Amino acid sequence: MDSYIISEDLQLHQTEHSHDEEGNKMFGFIVFLLSESVIFLSFFAGYIVYKTTTPNWLPPGVEGLEVVAPAINTAVLVASSFVIYFAERALQRHNLWGFRLYLLATMAMGSYFLFGQAVEWNSLEFSLTSGAFGGMFYLLTGFHGLHVLTGILLQLIIFVRSFIPGNYDSGHFGVNATSLFWHFVDVIWIILFVLLYVWQ
Amino acid sequence: MKIQKLLKILTLITSAIALTTTSLWIGKQAYSWLPPEAAAESRLVDDLFSFLVTLGAFIFLGVTGTLMYSIIFHRAKKGEICDGPPIEGNVTLEVVWTAIPILLVFWIAGYSYQIYEQMGIQGPNHLMHLHMPMGMESAYAEPIEDKGTRRQGDKGNILDSFSASFEVASNSEPVEQIDVLAKQWAWVFHYPEKNVTSTELHLPSDRRVRLALQSEDVLHGFYVPAFRLKQDIVPNETINFEFTPIRSGKYRLTDSQYSGTYFATMQADVVVESPEDYHQWLAKAATHKPSPASNQAASEYAQVVNQSFPTGWATVAPAEPPVVNYPG
Amino acid sequence: MTNISIESIGIANEQSHHDIPDNWKRYFSFSTDHKVIGIQYLVTSFIFFLVGGIFAMVIRGELMTPESDLVDRTIYNGMFTMHGTVMLFLWTFPSLVGLANYLVPLMIGARDMAFPRLNAAAFWMVPVVGILLMASFFVPGGPAQAGWWSYPPVSLQNPTGNLINGQVIWLLAVAISGVSSIMGAVNFVTTIVKMRAPGMSFFRMPLFVWAVFSAQIIQLFGLPALTAGAVMLLLDLTVGTGFFDPANGGNPVMFQHYFWFYSHPAVYVIILPIFGIFSEIFPVYARKPLFGYKVVAVSSLLIAVVSAIVWVHHMYVSGTPGWMRMIFMLTTMLVSVPTGIKVFAWVATIWGGRMRLTTPMLFALGGLVLFVFAGIVGIMLSSVPVDVHVNNTYFVVGHFHYVLYGTVTMGMYAAIYHWFPKMTGRMYYEGLGKLHFWLAFIGTNLNFFPMHPLGLQGMLRRVASYAPDAGYEFWNIVASVGAFLLGMSTLPFILNMIGAWTIGEKAPDNPWQAIGLEWEVSSPPPVENFEEIPVVVSEPYGYGKSEPLTAKTH
Ligand code: HEA
Ligand code: HEA
Ligand code: CUA
């Protein structure tokens, strides 16, 4: 029990803080995403039950949903998942400008997706309050849209932070997490697209 | 040594026998904790309940008895600080106490399933748009004198019900159809046969009755404790509900699914009478001019509205008292 | 005011590095120390326990007589809604999270939780939830009155027409509580998986940690479903969507599925840590290793898994088709298998031990007995024909108070007494503790046993009045008297806690001669818990084996 022990303890402590914390954060983030996915699963399950049990599923006057424009939107979003992967790769190779450019491209694609969604919402002749169908449609696309928006904001943050000198000294957790989140948003959309547009 | 072992086994056997008889006795008492058996279904439920009480008492007394024994005889003396024997487990024992509950569970579930089938509660299968031919057979009105023997509640009874479960008689009696409308906070009964309405439910005994349950506003529940039957009523759905009253008398129907401020007042009388009396009543009621029934929710609400100083919070206003041929 | 017992252990050096700010102010500040947060949780939730208990006193007062005479019906409805909500969301969840917060890092040999700031943020949401719920008493129309289930369409009826009403506030509060719980769950799971001390393999973790781990996994998969349902209900309530509102093409039964998909598993979130407490306490006071440690550990996870597939047993009569009733009957009954394994293991642990009946042991034993009773009643409920009769009657209310008070609250008391010397560095008064136990044990039975015959006779829950001729009066009076006794039983407890914490005798590091990492540090533990992260070399509960738990490195 002397000062030697304490300084050793301190050192141990510091390495613990810097190293494990990255791993912990990523682990925690994955746990969180798994939990978050259950919200979507719950909505999906609800959608399936409503669709199969509601007597008058589509509101009066509504024939179905237009598929072509959302399909293009889908393609853009899926593609952006690859782009952000390139961004991550660039960062790993310490190619900062490559990273930033790919990141900007991702953000642009995400924004295009949101824009496309807004256009679609505007053209629809049913609303949030048009029975279970209207509610479900806007709930699913809206809740997913919020996630896309969050993803873009996260990308904006890591973009800005990439200009801070020494930002990556303690690891790339922020970038990896943002990227993972983006893939998550992407996968959710694919399921959503199948449920809402393909299965009519 | 040998004698000690023998003694141990003897005590074990004695306590097992004591445990079994006590549990059987408690199980028999279970019938008296329940309201009168006014429907064929009630009797089935009571048998099942008595069985569960017997088994439950056995498990509860077994576990707590063992605990009590330890508490009394395995106490550390004052100031003693040594540890007990470091036993960490015993595979045989652990396997046994995993296997026994599994078997018990299948026994309980199997028995419950059979009772359920016999009751033939016509659950609202259509609700989920998935039709399964389960629980469609009817309970039948047994002759009353059967009751005495059933109540003996000996062990054979439990086992008997296993084999006896498929002796379901096909009930060829006509089905009496009645519409039930629930709203905040009143019951209205409609008898299509004579186009009569009432706020007191009349039912013929020893007849299969089919109720069409409907709600005007929120969830309600149809519950007659003496029938042991309950079914939630869902707005926008018609739920068919079948059972067989077997005992004449006056019972109480209550709303069993919380339905807002005056939930507790949503009660009605149920009169079970012989088919002759029932038809007589129907014919008589058909001659009555519809008049407003008394309604506790409405009258309490009127009082509250007239209060100068509010003693509660805002509430949904009750529906107008129903106007019926027979206001009870 | 109180000073740490420097003489008890040579931590003078450590003190100069991280001194222990042992003053009461830190409990009111934004601390990131898991021990401070743990106690903050415990104290906050206990205050809400008293609030919920006072609501219960109003309920029992009203039910003394058949007529609705003590309070207006709307007030009665608000009372049971808020009683259930407060007791579950502000007492059981936060108190158990608090205990776990305090114990888990200590038990696994970590210096803190994985995310200390997230931890603090999660805690500070709890008072926000409480304040919101209490504030809802003062909005026009009063607090939510649709029961703690908030089933639509009743919960969608908004007699005042205001956008800000009790039900909306209720939904917001529950949502915030959910966010807090998810934050906590992510933190616990990460801490347990990633922060264990060297040598602390999964099968060397104390069972309390196993139980918390299992319970938090339930939170992670269950809460999102409730959140989904709550969002949809909120939309129905505020913007008029048609998810659950039959008037707009919705299906009210769907809400019940969302609600119970979480709220059934939630009861195991509550009970699992209590099982963990039992597993910790019995070996200590019976002086024997826990019987069948590994099987008991795994059965926690099994319970968590099975809990996800039984929720429909709350909806047997909700318009559920027969096949669904039968499937969920079987799955529900299967829960008794892993639960039974635990019960038998505890009994076997106690069997042949050298039992010491201290206050924590009494509470644990009492809790166990009441649990077996409640569980057996639960099995009766799970049998569809029986449940059809007793659903929504006091039989159910009796069942769940035997678990929620008899097991959970008693178990919580056991834990508080057991770890009180560790948390505060003081000893509680044994005599007051025993008085508390006997009052609580007798009170619980007087209060909640009568609910079973009442329910069998057909007395419904959530009624402010009942038929005077139905013969319900006798048992209701007994229950009310029991309830008041139970209310009084908290007084010796409060007295004991406050008295012992301020002027109690100083506690040694390990007053119970217990085996566990938390007992190897000082009482109260230093800020960083361990001067040096211990190296674990054996399974827990090595009573009677005289083998060391940790390697001595110095
Ligand atoms: C911590 C809380 C907790 C716990 C642990 C439990 C445990 C159980 N509960 Fe309970 N329950 C609630 C809290 C809890 N419950 C609440 C709050 C409600 C009502 C909510 C509301 O409506 O507001 C409720 C309602 C409720 C219902 C719905 C009733 C209704 O509304 O109509 C049912 C039905 O199946 C049920 C069943 C069970 C079962 C089978 C168990 C099992 O887990 C019990 C298992 C334990 C044992 C069986 C004892 C020990 C085992 C042995 C000794 C082995 C041998 C035994 C056998 C083989 C039988 N519970
Ligand atoms: C952990 C959960 C928990 C706990 C501990 C309790 C504790 C109690 N509950 Fe609980 N109860 C629920 C959870 C719980 N309940 C739930 C979920 C419901 C369902 C709600 C619904 O239907 O929606 C319910 C419903 C419910 C009902 C049914 C109401 C109805 O359906 O109409 C009743 C009726 O008797 C009741 C009674 C009691 C009593 C008497 C206690 C007693 O144990 C309380 C003891 C009292 C105290 C501990 C307080 C002591 C305080 C004082 C005496 C004042 C001192 C003050 C200071 C020092 C400041 N409860
Ligand atoms: Cu040691 Cu921080």
Ligand SMILES: [Cu+2]
């Ligand atoms: Cu449940």
